[in-house]
Amino acid sequence: MARETPLIQDVADYCLQKGFRFTEPRQFVLDIIARSKKPIGAYEVLEKLGKKLKNPKPPTAYRAIEFLSEHGFIHRIESLNAYIICQSDHLHKGSQFMICDQCGTVLETHLCDLPEPLVKKTRDAHFHLTRWNVELHGICQTCYKPV
Amino acid sequence: MARETPLIQDVADYCLQKGFRFTEPRQFVLDIIARSKKPIGAYEVLEKLGKKLKNPKPPTAYRAIEFLSEHGFIHRIESLNAYIICQSDHLHKGSQFMICDQCGTVLETHLCDLPEPLVKKTRDAHFHLTRWNVELHGICQTCYKPV
DNA sequence: TTTGATTTGTTACAATATAACATTTTAATA
DNA sequence: TATTAAAATGTTATATTGTAACAAATCAAA
Numbered sequence: 001m002a003r004e005t006p007l008i009q010d011v012a013d014y015c016l017q018k019g020f021r022f023t024e025p026r027q028f029v030l031d032i033i034a035r036s037k038k039p040i041g042a043y044e045v046l047e048k049l050g051k052k053l054k055n056p057k058p059p060t061a062y063r064a065i066e067f068l069s070e071h072g073f074i075h076r077i078e079s080l081n082a083y084i085i086c087q088s089d090h091l092h093k094g095s096q097f098m099i100c101d102q103c104g105t106v107l108e109t110h111l112c113d114l115p116e117p118l119v120k121k122t123r124d125a126h127f128h129l130t131r132w133n134v135e136l137h138g139i140c141q142t143c144y145k146p147v
Numbered sequence: 148m149a150r151e152t153p154l155i156q157d158v159a160d161y162c163l164q165k166g167f168r169f170t171e172p173r174q175f176v177l178d179i180i181a182r183s184k185k186p187i188g189a190y191e192v193l194e195k196l197g198k199k200l201k202n203p204k205p206p207t208a209y210r211a212i213e214f215l216s217e218h219g220f221i222h223r224i225e226s227l228n229a230y231i232i233c234q235s236d237h238l239h240k241g242s243q244f245m246i247c248d249q250c251g252t253v254l255e256t257h258l259c260d261l262p263e264p265l266v267k268k269t270r271d272a273h274f275h276l277t278r279w280n281v282e283l284h285g286i287c288q289t290c291y292k293p294v
Numbered sequence: 295t296t297t298g299a300t301t302t303g304t305t306a307c308a309a310t311a312t313a314a315c316a317t318t319t320t321a322a323t324a
Numbered sequence: 325t326a327t328t329a330a331a332a333t334g335t336t337a338t339a340t341t342g343t344a345a346c347a348a349a350t351c352a353a354a
Binding site for chain 1: 225226243245247248254256258261262263264265268269272273274275276277278279280281282283284285286287288291
């Protein structure tokens with residue numbers, strides 16, 4: 001489930017195999033997002049990218065983010081407009097996140113399949129599922145203080 | 148599951164009972180979102196609101212949206228930055244949407260509880276869930292054309 | 295009819311994201 | 325190895341989405 005080989009190497013291999021270029025912006029953005037303990041916004045990525053590249057502009061960050069996201073190495077947390085490294089080790093059609101509304105930490109969990117009650121809903125509606133995103137909001141173990 | 152009484156009346160009753168004011172901006176915004184076949188963005192709401200109020204500004208739309216959303220009468224579709232009328236008839240902690248990436252139609256489905264595999268994940272992580280949001284992307288029945 | 299809480303009006307701006315086009319890089323080809 | 329075409333980036337400008345801050349109005353209760 002969890003990654004066993006260095007992320008950068010995996011992505012480099014992936015790109016080599018698929019004929020994509022693992023360019024500086026892509027490497028740096030991957031590294032920035034991977035090092036972030038919490039989801040990080042595009043403009044914060046851009047700011048950190050500025051320490052590596054000379055005066056990068058928003059499209060540089062957004063393009064790298066888009067590339068990494070399309071290929072499943074990072075995920076966008078929609079309710080936060082922020083990005084997080086994929087904590088799973090293989091491509092998946094769906095993501096589940098537990099988002100602590102107090103400290104902002106996000107935990108990704110992996111499910112191979114969409115839970116059956118949801119599958120049933122899509123079947124009943126004749127809906128052809130391509131991908132899914134589950135965002136669970138609450139308080140993480142660390143922040144939770146029972147009354 | 149589905150609504151049986153007029154939405155506007157329900158919201159009016161709710162406000163009366165809870166001591167909120169069901170003001171013009173709130174009524175109009177509710178009506179605009181309710182009439183929209185698809186999720187509608189805040190600025191499109193604002194534009195339509197302009198036919199009812201004189202020159203409304205963004206905060207007027209956003210405030211009404213926030214109010215209606217907080218009280219469960221509308222939902223925000225995070226992946227579309229857009230809002231949709233609640234298709235269920237009672238307050239719920241979680242939402243599920245089937246989003247057609249071709250025509251943009253969204254179907255809300257109701258689940259009383261979070262599916263067990265997800266509940267298990269939250270239990271294992273000692274995560275205290277307060278609300279959840281599931282966005283299922285794909286192609287709806289109408290748009291789907293088998294090859 | 296005053297009061298205080300709620301809600302709105304208004305101005306200004308912050309934060310997030312993309313379009314469009316020029317330039318560079320790269321690997322494959324000629 | 326020079327050429328070329330695709331992929332990717334650089335750059336400018338702007339679009340889209342969302343909010344802070346404070347003044348004014350509304351409304352129910354005292």
